[in-house]
Amino acid sequence: MNAADYQSFADAWESRATIRTRPRRVLENDDKLIYPLSRQPLVLSETFLRECPEQRDFALVQTLYKFINDVVIFETEIVDKTARSIAKNRFAVTFPFACRYDAMTVVVDEDYHALVAMDFMQQTVAMTGITPIELPDEIELSRAIPAAVALAPEHLRSAVELICVAIAENTVTGDVAAFAKDDTVKQSIKGLMADHLLDEGRHSGFWSRMVRIYWHTASEDDRYRIAQILPVFIAHYLTNDIQKSFDFRLIDSLQISDAARRALKSEVSGLAFPINRHHPLVANIVRFFRSSSLLDSPCVQDALSDYLV
Known part of the structure; x- marks a missing residue:
């Protein structure tokens, strides 16, 4: 994609952005769940x-x-x-x-x-x-992006940052979409997610186009260098360490016996998904690589072969 071909979504933002169009969501005091069981x-x-x-x-x-x-x-x-x-x-x-x-x-x-x-x-x-x-005080991306950027030569660090953020924005869009469809949770929570999704759908397209514009201008050598960094970013991004630490703190806050606490921690330790093509977020990541044109490059195909079907 050439930068000259870029079409702004300014009009769509004015008419559809949640900050422009949505009232405050108020939490209901009803019997529905405040968070999906499937996500904990x-x-x-x-x-x-x-x-x-x-x-x-x-x-x-x-x-x-x-x-x-x-x-x-x-x-x-x-x-x-x-x-x-x-x-x-x-x-x-x-x-x-x-x-x-x-x-x-x-x-x-x-x-x-x-x-x-x-x-x-x-x-x-x-x-x-x-x-x-x-x-x-941090999320997986707080570690994954610096780890990826640190591997890039100086002139590619911003490009790597751009691609990492674009991957994350496209991944979270699919995650929010699943959340917004869960009928077991309170309507205000679903509405919050639906509002978020409305904006994130626009954002995911924006970031994909930014990457397409950059990738169009990148040299083959720069593309190759970036491709070698992508698996490192994905491996850091998909780790379960921060979630596991939180779950352990949550278990420690429960009113249960020490034996039950140990059993719960053992069960939580086995919940992490393997970081490979079967991880539930990988499909969203690969979809981004296709939409952004990165996957058209043989060097990216080779670097990500472990994640491709």
């Missing part, structure tokens, strides 16, 4: 169901807090940083004004998503009386 397998484990099923809602609320915390970090520390640099023309990869304008709408959207997420945390604490346990 701890509460479905044999030990949990036997030893402390009455603490399910506490565990789900804490997991919602962790999800909200992740959203705030992702939106304000990861996506905002790169989008803001592009918008202010301070990114090493230069883009035309139309791209930079759209990048600024991404900044506005993402910071608004973080605000809405924090509002939901505030509402949940007020309604349930449950305060958050210690939450992580």
Whole structure:
């Protein structure tokens, strides 16, 4: 894709962005779940169901807090940083004004998503009386992106950052879509996810086009160097270490016996997906590589062969 072919989505943003069109979502006090059971397998484990099923809602609320915390970090520390640099023309990869304008709408959207997420945390604490346990101060991307960028020569570091953020934005879109369809959770939570999805669908296309524009100009040598870094990023991105540490803290906060605590931690330790083509997020990642044109390059095909069907 040539930069001259880029078409801004400014009009669509004005008419469809959630910050422009959506009212505040208010948490309902009803019997529906505050977080999907399928997204916190701890509460479905044999030990949990036997030893402390009455603490399910506490565990789900804490997991919602962790999800909200992740959203705030992702939106304000990861996506905002790169989008803001592009918008202010301070990114090493230069883009035309139309791209930079759209990048600024991404900044506005993402910071608004973080605000809405924090509002939901505030509402949940007020309604349930449950305060958050210690939450992580980083997400997987907080480690994965610096690890990938550190492997790149100086002139490619911004390009690697761009591609990593684009991968993440396209991955989270599919994840949010699944969340928004879950009929077991409160309507306000589903609505929150649907609102988020409306913006993220636009963002995922934006980041794919930014990468296509860059990739169109990259030399074969630069493409090869970046391709060698991609598996390193994916391996760091798909790790389960931060989630596992949180789950251990959550288990420590449950009112259960020491034996049950040990059993739960053992079960949680076995929940991590293998980091290969069967990981549930890999399909979204590969889809991005196709849509962004990276997978048209033989060097990328070779580098990612372990993740391709």
